[in-house]
Amino acid sequence: MHHRIIFGDSRDMVELAQSSVHLVVTSPPYYNAPFDYPGLFSDYNQFLSMFKDVAKEIYRVLAPGRIAALVTDDMLVNGRRYPLVSDITHTMLGEGFRYRDKIIWVKPKGYTRISRRSGVAIQHPYPMYFYPDNIQESILIFQKGKFDYANIDLLQEKDREASKIPIEEYNAKDWYITVWNITNVLPVKGRIEEGVAAYPDEIPRRLIRLFSFMGETVLDPFLGSGTTAKVAKELRRNSVGYELDLELEKVIQRKLKNAGIKTDRLEFSKRTDGKHLRTKLQKMINAQRTVTRKNKS
Numbered sequence: 001m002h003h004r005i006i007f008g009d010s011r012d013m014v015e016l017a018q019s020s021v022h023l024v025v026t027s028p029p030y031y032n033a034p035f036d037y038p039g040l041f042s043d044y045n046q047f048l049s050m051f052k053d054v055a056k057e058i059y060r061v062l063a064p065g066r067i068a069a070l071v072t073d074d075m076l077v078n079g080r081r082y083p084l085v086s087d088i089t090h091t092m093l094g095e096g097f098r099y100r101d102k103i104i105w106v107k108p109k110g111y112t113r114i115s116r117r118s119g120v121a122i123q124h125p126y127p128m129y130f131y132p133d134n135i136q137e138s139i140l141i142f143q144k145g146k147f148d149y150a151n152i153d154l155l156q157e158k159d160r161e162a163s164k165i166p167i168e169e170y171n172a173k174d175w176y177i178t179v180w181n182i183t184n185v186l187p188v189k190g191r192i193e194e195g196v197a198a199y200p201d202e203i204p205r206r207l208i209r210l211f212s213f214m215g216e217t218v219l220d221p222f223l224g225s226g227t228t229a230k231v232a233k234e235l236r237r238n239s240v241g242y243e244l245d246l247e248l249e250k251v252i253q254r255k256l257k258n259a260g261i262k263t264d265r266l267e268f269s270k271r272t273d274g275k276h277l278r279t280k281l282q283k284m285i286n287a288q289r290t291v292t293r294k295n296k297s
């Protein structure tokens with residue numbers, strides 16, 4: 001198995017040939033999410049334009065019939081809610097994808113990360129003070145045309161058998177319904193994924209098992225801390241990841257080393273369009289936290 005990490009902007013995935021990847025599992029930046037990416041984009045249109053370019057590239061590099069799964073959520077920035085779920089769906093459709101499914105990822109009650117908006121109605125128990133706490137995200141599933149199921153018969157028997165979906169787990173853990181209850185990565189200080197808005201391993205684990213075969217290649221165009229590559233390794237798939245932020249190199253290296261990926265199976269390359277983001281974003285996040293604390297006291 002081979003794992004390739006490219007530091008550069010995934011609006012251009014020149015390293016990948018047309019139809020060369022079998023599955024895309026990713027989570028685009030949540031626009032200017034206040035506690036992860038404040039000010040990353042100058043405005044929402046810039047975010048949408050970036051995403052459109054990446055969607056075009058995803059369509060080009062994905063093999064016919066295959067799946068692109070995107071984890072995203074609408075985002076509240078400076079008091080205004082941005083409809084990422086709907087805009088990302090429209091963009092993917094505009095680039096030629098079929099809309100196949102939407103899974104709602106539900107996090108445990110009480111694990112809300114940003115603020116307890118629901119407290120407003122407790123302080124003011126009257127109509128119009130309702131602001132619910134958000135404990136869900138969407139997993140949007142798109143397909144490039146139709147899959148030819150005859151391809152499964154062409155696989156080597158050992159790969160086909162090793163790719164079988166674990167039906168006991170599928171039933172016992174409710175993979176088969178459109179609501180997945182999965183604990184999020186907890187915002188513990190000093191954790192390896194701090195400030196990256198990482199998804200838990202269980203999300204790529206289910207998607208990779210449900211939509212790819214052993215030995216195939218999984219792409220994550222917004223690699224972040226490297227979760228998709230780590231899980232691809234564990235499930236004996238190849239992976240390619242693009243990440244814009246050069247400062248995540250150590251994080252990704254650590255995560256993949258912990259997953260037992262040997263260095264001769266790992267290829268890191270840096271393009272000139274890689275950027276230094278993390279330190280700058282962390283400074284802005286800390287400044288925001290100070291303001292929030294001051295406003296509370």
Ligand SMILES: C[S@@+](CC[C@H](N)C(=O)[O-])C[C@H]1O[C@@H](n2cnc3c(N)ncnc32)[C@H](O)[C@@H]1O
Nearest residue numbers: 009010029197198199222224225226227243244
């Ligand atoms: C939501 S995070 C992904 C987290 C990842 N799923 C994980 O588990 O760690 C989105 C990532 O996309 C990166 N990014 C933003 N714009 C990008 C672009 N144009 N090309 C490549 N990476 C980009 C950000 O730096 C960030 O690390």
